[in-house]
Every structure is written in C-alpha cells, then in structure tokens.
Amino acid sequence: MEEKQSGSPASLIxxxxxxxxxxxxxxxxxxxxxxxxxxxRQDCDAISVMKAGTLRFSKPNKYWVESSQKRYTxxxxxxVLGIVVDSKADNFLIDIKGPVLAFLPVLAFEGGTRxxxxxxxxxxxxxxxxxxxxxxxxxxxxxxxxxGKAAEFxxxxxxxxxxTSTGLSxxxxxxxxxxxxxxxxxxxxxxxxxGLNGRVWVNAATPDTIVVVANAIMNxxxxxxxxxxxxxxxLLKNIQ
Amino acid sequence: MEGRLANAWRLTANDKSFIRTALLSxxxxxxxxxxxxxxxxxxxxxxxxxxxxxxxxxxVMGIVTAQLVQPYRxxxxxxxxxxxxxVSPMADPSFEPGRPGxxxxxxxxxxxxxxxxxxxxDTESLCVLAGKFVWAIRIDLHILDNGGNLVDAxxxxxxxxxxxxxxxxxxxxGEDGQEVIVHPxxxxxxLPLTVHHLPIAITFGIFSNDSILVIDPTHNExxxxxxxxxxxxxxxxxxxxxxxxxxxxxxxxxIMQCLQLATAKAAGITKQIKEAVEVYNTERALRKIKRHxxxxxxxxxxxQDQSVDK
Numbered sequence: 266m267e268e269k270q271s272g273s274p275a276s277l278i279x280x281x282x283x284x285x286x287x288x289x290x291x292x293x294x295x296x297x298x299x300x301x302x303x304x305x306r307q308d309c310d311a312i313s314v315m316k317a318g319t320l321r322f323s324k325p326n327k328y329w330v331e332s333s334q335k336r337y338t339x340x341x342x343x344x345v346l347g348i349v350v351d352s353k354a355d356n357f358l359i360d361i362k363g364p365v366l367a368f369l370p371v372l373a374f375e376g377g378t379r380x381x382x383x384x385x386x387x388x389x390x391x392x393x394x395x396x397x398x399x400x401x402x403x404x405x406x407x408x409x410x411x412x413g414k415a416a417e418f419x420x421x422x423x424x425x426x427x428x429t430s431t432g433l434s435x436x437x438x439x440x441x442x443x444x445x446x447x448x449x450x451x452x453x454x455x456x457x458x459x460g461l462n463g464r465v466w467v468n469a470a471t472p473d474t475i476v477v478v479a480n481a482i483m484n485x486x487x488x489x490x491x492x493x494x495x496x497x498x499x500l501l502k503n504i505q
Numbered sequence: 506m507e508g509r510l511a512n513a514w515r516l517t518a519n520d521k522s523f524i525r526t527a528l529l530s531x532x533x534x535x536x537x538x539x540x541x542x543x544x545x546x547x548x549x550x551x552x553x554x555x556x557x558x559x560x561x562x563x564x565v566m567g568i569v570t571a572q573l574v575q576p577y578r579x580x581x582x583x584x585x586x587x588x589x590x591x592v593s594p595m596a597d598p599s600f601e602p603g604r605p606g607x608x609x610x611x612x613x614x615x616x617x618x619x620x621x622x623x624x625x626x627d628t629e630s631l632c633v634l635a636g637k638f639v640w641a642i643r644i645d646l647h648i649l650d651n652g653g654n655l656v657d658a659x660x661x662x663x664x665x666x667x668x669x670x671x672x673x674x675x676x677x678x679g680e681d682g683q684e685v686i687v688h689p690x691x692x693x694x695x696l697p698l699t700v701h702h703l704p705i706a707i708t709f710g711i712f713s714n715d716s717i718l719v720i721d722p723t724h725n726e727x728x729x730x731x732x733x734x735x736x737x738x739x740x741x742x743x744x745x746x747x748x749x750x751x752x753x754x755x756x757x758x759x760i761m762q763c764l765q766l767a768t769a770k771a772a773g774i775t776k777q778i779k780e781a782v783e784v785y786n787t788e789r790a791l792r793k794i795k796r797h798x799x800x801x802x803x804x805x806x807x808x809q810d811q812s813v814d815k
Contacts, residue, residue, distance in 0.1 A: 348515055348517050350515070360515060386518060387518075388515070388516070388517050388518035388521070389517070389518055390517040390518070390519050421519065422519070423519060423522070423523070424519055424523065425519065425520055425523040425534065426517050426519055426520055427534075466519070472523070472526060472527035472530060472532050473530075473532055475523070475527075476527065476532055476533075476534060476535075476536050477536070479534065480535065480536050
C-alpha cells in the first residue's frame with residue numbers, strides 16, 4: 266500500500282484511535298509518499314482506522330495502529346513465527362495465528378530452485394516474513410529478506426515456543442530493549458525470536474533457563490518497566 | 506476444511522520434544538514440580554449458586570438452578586441431579602459450536618459420576634411430595650478458557666456452586682394437603698443443599714517415556730502426554746471414582762501412588778473450597794442485615810458519653 270500524496274503529518278500520532286477515525290487527509294498532502302501498516306485503510310483521499318489502538322508513526326513515512334490481541338491480522342513486512350501444517354507441490358501451508366493459513370512458496374528461500382526444495386515436517390517452527398497480505402487471499406510468506414538473502418529467517422531448532430498477545434511480542438522487539446529482556450540478559454544467556462503474531466521462541470543451554478525466561482516474559486505483560494526488573498530479580502534469586 | 510485447519514490449535518515439534526526432555530529432569534514448562542498443583546482461585550457471583558474457578562489459565566463457571574419436577578417412577582422419593590457442560594469455541598478454537606464433542610461429554614460424565622455414585626448430594630432431602638414433586642438440581646458448567654485440566658477445574662466449580670446454592674423453602678397446603686406452596690426468599694430463608702462430602706477430581710498425565718507422572722497437566726502437556734487418569738477422592742481418603750480412558754497403560758503400583766498423591770491434594774483443595782464458601786456465607790449474612798445510618802450515629806455518641814462518664 267503506497268500512496269503518492271501530500272500534506273502534513275497527523276496530529277493523532279501516539280493517541281488512541283477507534284475504527285472509523287480519519288487520521289490523514291491525502292488531499293492536503295503534496296508530493297509525499299506514505300506507507301500504511303496494520304489497522305489503516307484508504308478510502309479515496311481519507312486514511313481511516315480499522316481497529317482500536319494507538320496510532321504510531323515512524324520516520325520517515327510509516328503509519329500503523331498498535332493494539333494487543335490474541336489473534337493476529339497479517340500485515341506486509343511483519344516478521345512472524347509460523348508452524349508448518351502441510352506441504353503441497355508449490356506451497357507450504359503455515360499457521361501464523363491469522364484467520365486463514367498462509368502460503369510459503371517452496372522457492373521463497375535463498376537460492377531456491379526446483380532442485381533444492383527444502384523438506385519440513387509438520388510442526389516445524391519457522392521464522393518468516395509476510396510478503397503479501399491482501400483481503401480475501403491467503404497471506405504469502407517468505408524465508409528471505411527483501412534482497413533475497415536468508416538473513417535470520419528459516420527454521421528454528423530445539424528451544425521452546427509459547428504464545429503471547431501481539432502487544433507483548435511487539436514490546437519485546439521495541440528499541441530500546443524491553444526491560445524484562447535487559448534484566449534477564451544480564452544474568453542468563455539465551456536466544457530469543459519474537460514474531461509480531463504473538464509467538465515467542467526461546468532457546469538456551471539448559472531447560473531450566475528456558476523455563477525461567479519464558480515465564481518471566483509471560484509474567485511481564487501487565488507490569489511497568491521497574492516492576493519487570495524487580496520481578497526478574499526475584500525469579501533469579503529463587504533459582505540460585 | 507481449510508477454515509478448520511486454520512482454527513485448530515497446534516503444538517510445534519520443538520515444544521513437544523522440549524516438554525519431554527524437560528520432564529526428564531523434573532522441570533515443567535510453567536516452572537512447577539511434577540507433583541505441584543496450579544493456584545486455584547474460587548470466586549462467587551452475587552446470586553446464590555454461581556461460582557467461577559480459575560486454575561492457572563483454565564477458567565470455568567458453574568451455575569446451579571433448581572426446579573420442581575415429577576420424580577422418576579422407580580425412585581419416587583428422590584430428587585434429581587443433572588450436569589450439563591457448555592464448551593464453546595471461545596474457550597478453545599478447536600471446540601466446535603453446536604453438538605457437544607467427545608471431551609464435553611466425558612467431562613460431564615466424570616463429574617456426574619463423582620457426585621452421584623458417592624452420594625455426595627443428599628437427594629432424598631430434595632423430595633417434597635413422594636411421587637409427585639421433587640427438586641431437580643441442574644448444574645451448568647461453562648468452560649470460559651481452556652488452559653488444560655478442565656476436569657478438575659469444572660469439578661471444583663460444580664462443588665463450589667452446589668455449596669452456595671439455596672433452594673426456596675416449600676410446604677404442603679391447600680384443602681387436601683397435597684398442594685405445594687413455594688415460599689419466596691423474602692418470606693422464608695432459602696435452604697442450602699445437604700452435601701455430605703466433597704469428591705475432588707485430581708487428574709494425572711502419564712508420559713510414555715519412563716512412565717513419568719505429572720499432576721494437573723496444562724494445555725501443552727495434554728497435547729504431548731500419552732495417557733490421562735482422573736481419580737475422584739474426598740478428604741477422608743474414600744475413592745469415589747476413577748476414570749482412565751484409553752492411551753498409555755498404567756501399572757498397578759503407579760495407580761496406588763496416584764491415589765496416595767490425590768488424597769493428599771484433595772484435603773488441601775477441600776479446605777480451600779470450604780474457606781471460600783465460608784467467606785461468601787459471611788458476606789451474604791452481612792448483606793442481609795439492614796442498618797439504619799441514624800442508629801449507628803446514636804450508638805457511637807452514647808459510647809463516647811459513657812467513656813467520658815467513666
């Protein structure tokens with residue numbers, strides 16, 4: 266969704282919006298390209314909101330609505346964690362917690378050709394990128410970044426995957442680093458992959474580290490930054 | 506077909522192997538020990554006979570209602586106790602709306618058996634007029650969220666609702682003494698049910714490798730475990746029912762171990778339910794007392810005067 270239009274940035278940024286709100290008027294914007302993220306749609310010259318949440322803006326030109334929910338609505342360029350459900354001749358069917366299953370073309374891998382189609386068993390966990398998310402179509406995924414490199418995408422081995430709300434997984438990815446991860450990282454070493462669809466994967470050397478990290482993250486949902494740090498310290502004290 | 510595939514909840518291969526390997530070193534994904542129960546929260550509604558139970562993430566609501574009906578022919582002096590389960594896709598997308606699934610039926614049956622076979626609820630005291638009118642007690646169990654171990658949570662909800670339920674008092678009257686008069690709650694205080702003991706269901710999950718036993722399995726563990734056994738025991742150590750449906754077999758030694766563990770847990774859970782009911786009853790009694798704001802003011806003043814006199 267790209268728009269060649271004009272105008273000044275909206276004043277509703279970082280405030281709560283509800284479905285039907287018009288946040289941008291394209292007729293008053295000249296020579297400007299904007300990118301629309303999840304929760305926004307274009308009706309002629311008006312950009313209106315489709316779900317309740319907070320309107321966010323990131324420089325230079327990206328707008329989206331942030332909310333926290335259990336079900337994920339696919340959106341282009343989101344990094345997600347998917348589970349392989351089935352494999353067909355051309356596509357893998359992937360569950361990304363969306364309303365419908367997503368397609369992962371068998372060639373959407375770095376250097377993918379007909380000869381070297383990867384084999385994934387049902388239940389394999391993959392770190393993926395959403396490429397297409399149109400209405401009435403199954404979303405399309407890819408295992409490469411925009412330039413065709415594998416980057417960090419691909420299957421995740423071992424570890425433990427748990428489900429959170431979409432809001433929490435977005436917080437984990439935010440910068441500066443989320444306090445709970447900061448506090449955990451000081452004492453423990455672990456690997457983490459957070460998908461914007463509310464799935465988080467954790468891997469560490471021992472199972473008890475994984476359990477501690479996973480539970481700390483799940484508990485942090487409704488806590489403030491300072492509370493998160495206290496909670497993590499308390500948890501770590503119990504372990505040692 | 507595809508719609509159903511998208512709605513089904515699924516576990517990754519990673520999680521399956523992690524749950525198994527972690528259990529080998531006696532670690533469970535929520536940080537519990539194998540024989541540790543999740544935290545139970547029992548809440549009550551404003552109406553008598555409604556309860557809400559939270560067992561970790563699992564959330565069940567129980568509602569008890571009563572109705573005057575004609576008794577069964579072969580048992581003219583006994584009241585009727587029936588259990589209905591409501592499992593909606595809201596709790597778990599894999600539940601289908603409409604016709605009750607296998608799980609919903611089994612859930613109702615286990616609780617029904619525990620309550621009925623052990624004669625926990627005194628059905629004879631529910632008789633109003635032999636052969637004509639008895640009270641039919643109906644327990645509705647609504648599953649609000651499925652975080653695993655629905656049986657235990659639903660069982661606690663049913664017990665808590667039964668303990669707080671009160672049926673209207675009724676007496677016989679009319680010209681021939683055969684007419685039933687139901688007294689409204691404002692005129693005569695409604696009567697609680699006679700519950701002799703509390704049959705507590707305790708569920709065990711059995712993992713095939715090295716016959717590992719866990720108590721109160723979560724949603725994820727339920728998807729991995731090889732078998733399940735529900736034992737219904739009361740705080741006195743009486744065994745009310747055992748349910749072991751399919752799956753992994755269990756040796757006799759393990760069953761005895763389960764029963765010992767269950768009896769110990771049942772005592773704690775019974776205590777917790779009774780305490781919660783006690784709190785509810787006190788609150789209920791306090792609500793009944795009518796206070797006049799003026800009279801309180803006068804009392805305080807009098808007391809002050811007295812203290813000054815002293």
